[in-house]
Amino acid sequence: MKIQGEILKVQDLEVFSSGKRKQSIVIGTYESPQREFEIHFYDENIYQLEKLNMRDHVIIQFTLNSEVFEDDSGKSYFTHMIGIKILEYKRFH
Numbered sequence: 103m104k105i106q107g108e109i110l111k112v113q114d115l116e117v118f119s120s121g122k123r124k125q126s127i128v129i130g131t132y133e134s135p136q137r138e139f140e141i142h143f144y145d146e147n148i149y150q151l152e153k154l155n156m157r158d159h160v161i162i163q164f165t166l167n168s169e170v171f172e173d174d175s176g177k178s179y180f181t182h183m184i185g186i187k188i189l190e191y192k193r194f195h
Contacts, residue, residue, distance in 0.1 A: 104189065106161040107131040109154055110138060125151055129160060143185040150188045157194035163187040
């Protein structure tokens with residue numbers, strides 16, 4: 103899957119006790135009204151975020167990941183966008 107938009111935020115790098123690393127970005131679509139999406143990049147894909155700045159235009163290839171948590175009140179579902187590749191980016195001037 104692909105999504106395009108402008109970079110609204112680049113989150114700080116997170117390192118978990120397992121050694122796994124995650125860095126997330128928030129992009130805003132060009133639709134009206136603008137929609138915002140958080141996309142997580144992990145380990146070997148994080149390096150792609152180094153070149154990005156606020157308001158840069160990007161096209162990102164991503165996959166969806168779902169987590170299910172179950173407790174006494176039932177199941178909760180969480181869906182995450184996982185960044186695979188920055189297909190295109192253009193600097194904001």
